[in-house]
Amino acid sequence: MRSNLLRISFVLLFFAQFSWAAGTEPADTTEYQLNNGLKLIVREDHRAPTVAHMVWYRAGSMDEINGRTGVAHVLEHMMFKGTDKVKAGEFSRLVAAVGGRENAFTNRDYTAYFQQVEKSKLDDVMKLEADRMSNLNFDDAEFLKEIQVVMEERRLRTEDNPSSLLNESLMATAYMSSPYRHPVVGWMNDLQNMKASDARDWYKGWYAPNNATVVVAGDVDPKQVLAAVEKYYGPISTHELPVRKPQIEPPQKGIKQVQVKAPADNAQLTMAWKVPRLEPGKLDEVDPYALELLTAVLDGYDNARLNRTLVKQEKVVNDVGVDYDMVSRGPELFVISTTMAKGKTVEQAQKSIRNALEDLKKDGILESELKRIKVRILSEQIYKRDSIFGQAMEIGSTEMAGFSWKDIDYMLEKMQTITPAQVQAVAKKYLVDEGLTIAVLDPQARKAAASKEGK
Known part of the structure; x- marks a missing residue:
């Protein structure tokens, strides 16, 4: 059975009731809302001097349109291709230089980016992440190289994997209207015809503080985290998001x-x-x-x-x-x-x-x-x-x-x-x-x- 995150949450909280009764205090969580619409959630956990910094954008494959499937995942790749301040490929090197680990993932419902570092390095990675929230700058040559990487990923993980092919066909058959019928990685034909401008348009549309949630968990002080978030993310301008169409799935009438x-x-x-x-x-x-x-x-x-x-x-x-x-x-x-x-x-x-x-x-x-x-x-x-x-x-x-x-x-x-x-x-x-x-x-x-x- 796949153990999804919420199911884990139920278990953890269920156990926590017994821990708290024994005298252990629950983790403190604080929520803030910046003027530009960005939500910040801070979870204190002082057991180790480390911190996880995550940025969640409420934009995944379900927000794509026909002909541009896979663009959310492609943009995830392009987010590592540089800004005016950070050259292509430098993001990961800079995180590694402060002893951290980082990655990103795209889902049907969202795209998320994270770094896990020693607590004194939080500002370093926060500065990098805030920079690419508003200043992503990649050229067409970088896009053309990366789209080949994504197509090869699709070949290896889906087209050469019978279980993945079966699941892809299942989703496309089960759903008539819902965008869940499209694979997160995108259809190959859409990837083959994707342009750098498609990724840039996705970025301009959905990557904004009013469509993002920053989650910081670890050995931190909430007020200090808030000050850092206001410093790095606060100046980023909000903008109107694309209209989300409901695309309600019609009732199924038989097998x-x-x-x-x-x-x-x-x-x-x-x-x-x-x-x-x-x-x-x-x-x-x-x-x-x-x-x-x-x-x-x-x-x-x-x-x-x-x-x-x-x-x-x-x-x-x-x-x-x-x-x-x-x-x-x-x-x-x-x-x-x-x-x-x-x-x-x-x-x-x-x-x-x-x-x-x-x-x-x-x-x-x-x-x-x-x-x-x-x-x-x-x-x-x-x-x-x-x-x-x-x-x-x-x-x-x-x-x-x-x-x-x-x-x-x-x-x-x-x-x-x-x-x-x-x-x-x-x-x-x-x-x-x-x-x-x-x-x-x-x-x-x-x-x-x-x-x-x-x-």
Whole structure:
């Protein structure tokens, strides 16, 4: 089971209740709003003299338009290509020079940049990050080199990876209107036809303090951090952001299916159902919390239901995974993915999955099972509370989905109230054929490696 950030948050906060009761003070978190619209969130953690500095832009692949898919990710690459003050390639060198590590990542919902340094070097990296928020300056030659890097990334991670190809086709089939149907890396044809001006336009449109959240976590004083942020980010001018179109996904009216033929050793099956996500301002909605717990019932530990039945008992698949994100900006899927065991068919795996789901819908789960799942997740995830970077990630990803970091405590309380009957109810309500998309990987023989003799 993929453990998403909010699920980790629930576990950490659940554990924190016991820590606080024992006399340990919770981490202090302070929020500020600058005049130019930039939000600053400071999480104090004085256990080590380090600090994580992150800048989150609420602009990801879901904000792209047809013909320019992948531009959010391309711009992430170009952000390292220099400003008037910092030459191309110098950003990473300067961070390394102060003993720090840095990187960036693009998501469907956001793009984020981070550095982790010794606390006395915070101003150094903050100055660099603020500079490229408003002064990015790359030439066409740099763009032409980097777009080739991105296309090669797509070839390696998607086109040469059967699982990635299957997931890409699943998303494009499941969604009709939502931009979630496009891959974050972009379609190859769009990358081949992308211009430097496309990346510059994306930067000019979305990279502004009024579309950014700065998260600083670690051994810091909030007032000192605020002073530094006002110094470096405060002078950056705000501007009007592009209009965001809702692009509401229309209701699905029946099963969708897609088949992908690609070189692979085994067939794969993915079944994905349309399900609700938690929405800002509607924190009391029960179903998203119950769906989160349903993922753990099915695939939350080694002897969870699907692994026990499909892998250990029936031996119809080599592996099985369940995926659901309760918190996101766009529509969500409840996904079950499997890889066939040798000699087994996709039809057998689908029948086994359906039988396991029907058993759960009919018989439900025990209260003791649900409690055991919570304790198991707790024991597996608690160590992550020691990560300063993980705390910054938790805050930023929650904010980007439209929630506040302040909501997490309430979400936890709500999660603890979910009953076995409510978990059973969401399985009955949403895991039905009307909202189902099935993707099948039909494995093709791999081409023999070309002989190097005579070359």
